[in-house]
Amino acid sequence: MDCRATLSNNDSFLTLLQNAYLSGEKVYLLFDEKGITRAEGLIKTIQTDNTLPFIEIDNGLKILLQDIIAVNGIFLSEYGEC
Numbered sequence: 181m182d183c184r185a186t187l188s189n190n191d192s193f194l195t196l197l198q199n200a201y202l203s204g205e206k207v208y209l210l211f212d213e214k215g216i217t218r219a220e221g222l223i224k225t226i227q228t229d230n231t232l233p234f235i236e237i238d239n240g241l242k243i244l245l246q247d248i249i250a251v252n253g254i255f256l257s258e259y260g261e262c
Contacts, residue, residue, distance in 0.1 A: 186257045193251045197235055201226055210250035211243050219243065
């Protein structure tokens with residue numbers, strides 16, 4: 181069984197995403213949008229003051245934070261083993 185790097189139980193991807201945004205680092209994402217989808221790019225904006233917080237990447241794709249399952253190889257704990 182393979183193990184992946186995962187977030188701690190009480191952590192979120194927000195800190196990773198904010199750091200990537202501030203440093204201009206490209207992000208590689210997996211998110212669940214009626215199936216697992218891949219995306220990559222530079223973060224254009226992070227909106228956390230909405231009812232449903234989201235990020236927008238440079239290709240115009242908006243992704244809800246609650247749908248993100250992996251950022252730059254770090255997964256939610258429930259996706260930690262395969």
